[in-house]
Amino acid sequence: MLQAPRNSHVQPLHVWEHVQKLTLCRQLLQQCCDEYGARHGIRIEIDSRHFTRAFFVWLDAISHNDDYRRRNPRDFYQFACGALLRELLHEKAVHSATHAPLQAQTPVDVASWWPAGYMLTYFCIGLLKRTLREECGLDVEPADALSQPEVWQSFRENLVEEPSLAIAYFDKFMGLEPNWREPGFVANRPACARVTRIMRPV
Amino acid sequence: METKSLLPQQLSRDISQLGIALKDCARQLRYAARNVPGPMREGPGLAHAPSHIAPARLVPPLFASPLSLESVAHLADDLLESAESFAGHAVPPLQDHWKSPVPLATLSSYLRTPRDDTKAQRKFSMSYYAAAKRMIMQCGATDVLIFEHRVSSALDDARTALAVAGEAALPPFAGSADALTALCRPCAQLALSLLDQQPIRSTRFDTLPDVSAPWWLVTEPNAYMFVLLPLASLCKEACTNAIVTEPDAALRFCADVIGAREVALRAALKERDRIGALAREIEHIVSHLC
Secondary structure: OOOOOOOOOOOOOOHHHHHOOHHHHHHHHHHHHHHHHHHHOOOEEEOHHHHHHHHHHHHHHHHHOHHHHHHOHHHHHHHHHHHHHHHHHHOOOEEEOOOOOOOOOOOOOHHHHOHHHHHHHHHHHHHHHHHHHHHHOOOOOOOHHHHOHHHHHHHHHHHHHOOOHHHHHHHHHOOOOOOOOOOOOHHHOHHHHHHHHHHOOO | OOOOOHHHHHHHHHHHHHHHHHHHHHHHHHHHHHHOOOOOOOOOOOOOOOHHHOOOOOOOHHHOHHHHHHHHHHHHHHHHHHHHHHHHHHOOOOOOHHHOOOOOOOHHHHHOOOOOOHHHHHHHHHHHHHHHHHHHHHOOOOEEEEOHHHHHHHHHHHHHHHHHOOOOOOOOOOOOHHHHHHHHHHHHHHHHHHHHHOOEEEEEOOOOOOOOOOHHHHHOHHHHHHHHHHHHHHHHHHOOOOOOOOHHHHHHHHHHHHHHOHHHHHHHHOOOOHHHHHHHHHHHHHHOOO
């Protein structure tokens, strides 16, 4: 059964501000790693150099799209957390320190089958939930796709070819309509297109 | 050929001349005391001193009047020892302080150093020299040549440039964003002054460095190290509690940050307004650290 790692004791006042600070973001991720290890018995370590690179690339991505935050904050935070997942996975910011057994072809237990992807996805989901609660007053829950092993398998396979698909899969996990073609472009997000149509004068 | 450091060679030459002169003087004194007959000291109470118990090292000279000449010889011996000792201490030690972790001070403390405070100036150049050498050696270099006096000159240059720009008075850092912003330009200025001096003359990697040595460090050691070190000094000021205190770990942390921002930093160094561009990049970095 898929369960999100509990990181309820990590309660900075404004998680969105905190996550934009390198050391604080790392602390949040470290706590998630610790909780994951306690829950699943798999030790995950952060690679400082790769994490730092992922963090700053992500900062560039969100600052580049900061105007979208004013137009559609709900979808901006969704995109931002998906982009964080993309960078953390792409840069291999974490790795499993436990020697993994011969990997199965299909994910019976996702947590063991793909520890890094599983843990980082839950980290970003936790981050999104708290950000939306604090910044937008919204409570969101993941969709059923999160508990479907075939989606995880597809996620892991496709990620090898196109890292930005992490954003699309993250949308799918949160029950949003993904933009499969160009997931890294905010302007092509379905929610962005709707906002643009609404704002366009008739 | 430029010397590695002005201090050791010039000073050691003078000091060894001084040592030779002092030794010569002391030898002559000793020779005179032992071989040249002279009048015995006369005085009340001293004439009764028994001559057979007069080892001058045990009895103070004034109370060993019959052996006054011998005591002069001992005095000369002491002088000789002192001269050698002083000379030995005055010669700068081998510059191997990079072999231990090098703690950096805050940026403000370096830039606020008065020009006539040679001790503080030396502390700056020694720290940056040692930190740079240590980091490069730890990245796999087999030899590094750094001119410490150029590091020292860079601090002067930076202070002069800041004074000319009217930014000599550094704000007290109180943790505010404004104070941090005000420190970014001096930080950039110090980095650029160091870069202009090119203190790292050569680095030698016998084998191709692995991932522990960033390629930027290998190809442009001055740019890499002297953007890194002022940034580390600024971080020590701006992120007092958030960054590890162990010197090597703190530098590794900053090296990771420099690596992550390498493209932007290199672009800033090529801008027409280098200092402005570098200051903006440093501000961007530091504002997202803690």
